Amino acid sequence: MKDLIGIKELSRAQIEEILNTAKAFKEVLQRDIKKVPTLRGKTAINLFFEPSTRTRTSFELAEKRLSLDVLNFSVPTSAVVKGETLYDTLKTIEAYNVDYIVIRHSSSGAAKFIADHTEASVINAGDGINEHPTQALLDAFSILEIKGRIDGLKIAIVGDILHSRVARSNYYLLSKFDTEIRFVGPPTFLPSHPPENVKVYYRLRDGIKDADVIIMLRIQLERQKSGFIPSLKEYYHFWGLKKEDLSFVRDDAILMHPGPMNRGVEVSTEVVNDPRAIILKQVTNGIATRMAVIYLLRRS
Amino acid sequence: MEKELLNEQEIERILTRITSEILEKNKGAENICLVGIVTGGVYLAQRIAKKIKETEGIEVPVGVLDISFYRDDVSLSNKPRDIKPTNIPFSIDKKRIVLVDDVLFTGRSVRAAMDALMDFGRPEQIQLAVLIDRGHRELPITANYTGKYIPTAKTEKIKVYLKEINGKDSVVLMSQ
Numbered sequence: 001m002k003d004l005i006g007i008k009e010l011s012r013a014q015i016e017e018i019l020n021t022a023k024a025f026k027e028v029l030q031r032d033i034k035k036v037p038t039l040r041g042k043t044a045i046n047l048f049f050e051p052s053t054r055t056r057t058s059f060e061l062a063e064k065r066l067s068l069d070v071l072n073f074s075v076p077t078s079a080v081v082k083g084e085t086l087y088d089t090l091k092t093i094e095a096y097n098v099d100y101i102v103i104r105h106s107s108s109g110a111a112k113f114i115a116d117h118t119e120a121s122v123i124n125a126g127d128g129i130n131e132h133p134t135q136a137l138l139d140a141f142s143i144l145e146i147k148g149r150i151d152g153l154k155i156a157i158v159g160d161i162l163h164s165r166v167a168r169s170n171y172y173l174l175s176k177f178d179t180e181i182r183f184v185g186p187p188t189f190l191p192s193h194p195p196e197n198v199k200v201y202y203r204l205r206d207g208i209k210d211a212d213v214i215i216m217l218r219i220q221l222e223r224q225k226s227g228f229i230p231s232l233k234e235y236y237h238f239w240g241l242k243k244e245d246l247s248f249v250r251d252d253a254i255l256m257h258p259g260p261m262n263r264g265v266e267v268s269t270e271v272v273n274d275p276r277a278i279i280l281k282q283v284t285n286g287i288a289t290r291m292a293v294i295y296l297l298r299r300s
Numbered sequence: 301m302e303k304e305l306l307n308e309q310e311i312e313r314i315l316t317r318i319t320s321e322i323l324e325k326n327k328g329a330e331n332i333c334l335v336g337i338v339t340g341g342v343y344l345a346q347r348i349a350k351k352i353k354e355t356e357g358i359e360v361p362v363g364v365l366d367i368s369f370y371r372d373d374v375s376l377s378n379k380p381r382d383i384k385p386t387n388i389p390f391s392i393d394k395k396r397i398v399l400v401d402d403v404l405f406t407g408r409s410v411r412a413a414m415d416a417l418m419d420f421g422r423p424e425q426i427q428l429a430v431l432i433d434r435g436h437r438e439l440p441i442t443a444n445y446t447g448k449y450i451p452t453a454k455t456e457k458i459k460v461y462l463k464e465i466n467g468k469d470s471v472v473l474m475s476q
Contacts, residue, residue: 017381020382020383021383023385024366024368024369024383024384024385024386026385027385027386027387028369028386031419031420032419032420032421033419033420035419036369036370036419037369037370037415038368038369038370038374039374042376099376121376295379296379296381298376298377298378298379299376299377300377
């Protein structure tokens with residue numbers, strides 16, 4: 001596999017190989033010297049056409065821990081604002097002889113476009129509302145680490161499913177395992193024709209009851225303006241995970257959030273501080289998982 | 301063609317001898333840690349540790365080392381798969397580390413293993429114990445403890461079967 005564009009195209013075996021390899025990299029991250037010489041002399045570029053701090057930082061750290069040389073290219077400082085096309089940007093970057101391109105773009109399909117036009121390995125770090133595959137992989141790795149399995153689990157995804165590439169990638173991944181997937185949120189945030197293997201809940205407490213894993217999604221604050229929800233306060237009241245809801249969460253459940261969080265919108269401070277929340281663990285696991293993805297991609 | 305070079309009993313005797321040699325050279329087991337190279341070396345290291353416990357009454361720590369990330373043949377088109385997590389749950393600083401591997405061939409795995417070990421600290425010494433030395437070294441590396449030296453042709457293959465993985469102990473030479 002040259003590129004990682006989406007989870008949709010991956011087989012269960014490929015996902016398992018990535019998760020297994022991530023375990024080995026997690027050990028590397030716990031050493032005093034958190035770096036291996038594996039990809040010495042190779043170069044990665046992080047192409048971010050959309051603002052992102054944590055995903056970019058996580059990729060950058062993953063690359064450096066693999067001994068890659070790293071270039072960062074983000075929109076406000078790039079030629080794109082001067083009118084360069086994506087294709088020309090790519091060709092310029094190719095002239096640097098880079099081996100890995102990590103791309104985030106607001107258009108769905110941008111990562112695929114780049115991958116089709118370059119010899120370098122391309123990793124999708126989020127394209128429009130399509131996919132964010134490394135987030136789903138790190139979520140799966142975190143679930144596996146704590147629960148010891150993915151099969152047989154009930155997983156509730158709460159929030160703006162419709163506009164969330166994280167939700168889509170998570171859905172594709174969890175569908176390849178024997179899981180019960182639940183979409184929880186207001187009807188305007190849920191697909192009008194949900195996939196057959198998904199259970200839909202409009203009430204938060206019904207959706208999180210008995211769930212082994214609860215994945216909260218970030219509510220993009222601009223959604224309120226477009227009329228999907230009446231107000232952020234109302235969203236918080238009905239679908240934000242709050243202290244009062246915690247008694248409906250299983251004692252052995254895990255609470256996840258891809259970050260960045262909006263406290264007081266989709267999640268309350270008490271929930272973030274609950275021992276069942278593994279939000280910071282997800283951040284650490286993100287580095288190990290991204291190292292595994294970069295490591296496993298290869299040219300033919 | 302397959303030819304058995306060592307059977308269960310012979311492997312057992314060799315490991316007993318290697319254990320004695322390690323104890324003799326290091327004047328006991330006080331400062332020793334064993335590190336097995338994935339996969340075969342790990343089980344051999346555990347067996348040697350067990351023998352040390354039986355003779356000296358000392359439990360020497362045993363670590364697991366996967367050398368994939370340190371190999372010199374990793375490229376964009378060739379990446380070793382099926383990586384096992386490394387596990388060295390003790391400090392190697394000022395310790396005598398005995399690296400354990402099943403087969404010593406080009407020496408490249410041992411070079412990778414030494415580089416990996418150095419990322420964990422600064423051992424007093426690194427020694428090397430192998431079950432089989434089949435020759436054809438490409439690097440200036442030699443073992444401190446060798447089970448059996450078996451001259452081979454480069455095209456031949458040595459297969460080490462261990463109870464923990466294969467349900468039997470045996471070393472086999474395979475030639476085309």
